[in-house]
Amino acid sequence: AWDETCVDLYSYCEQGWPQGVYDIHDVYNIYPNPTNGLLNIQAPSEAITSVYNAFGQIVVGGTMDKVIDLSELSNGVYHVVIQYNERNIIKKIIKS
Numbered sequence: 001a002w003d004e005t006c007v008d009l010y011s012y013c014e015q016g017w018p019q020g021v022y023d024i025h026d027v028y029n030i031y032p033n034p035t036n037g038l039l040n041i042q043a044p045s046e047a048i049t050s051v052y053n054a055f056g057q058i059v060v061g062g063t064m065d066k067v068i069d070l071s072e073l074s075n076g077v078y079h080v081v082i083q084y085n086e087r088n089i090i091k092k093i094i095k096s
Helices: 004-009
Strands: 029-031 038-042 048-052 058-063 067-069 076-084 087-095
Antiparallel strands (some): 029 038, 038 067, 048 076
16 A cells, blocks of 8 residues: 555555656766767756776865866776766766
């Protein structure tokens, strides 16, 4: 049985299947990957994005920008961390 909280969180079609449940990849996206410079961040406007190199050193720190310029960085593998709503989404990118 669904309590009031569950009913408030989801809407149901006639068969009782949840609708509107999204995949986290629909909300958070980073493109293009690989990139040669500009990196687009698709995330809520309040999300904070950081970029780390292969050694775990921060190379772009705590920005709310939705376009990040990586053109000054060396080619290689980086990790992009998006922080939002007490979650960390980590994606690997290639700078070429």
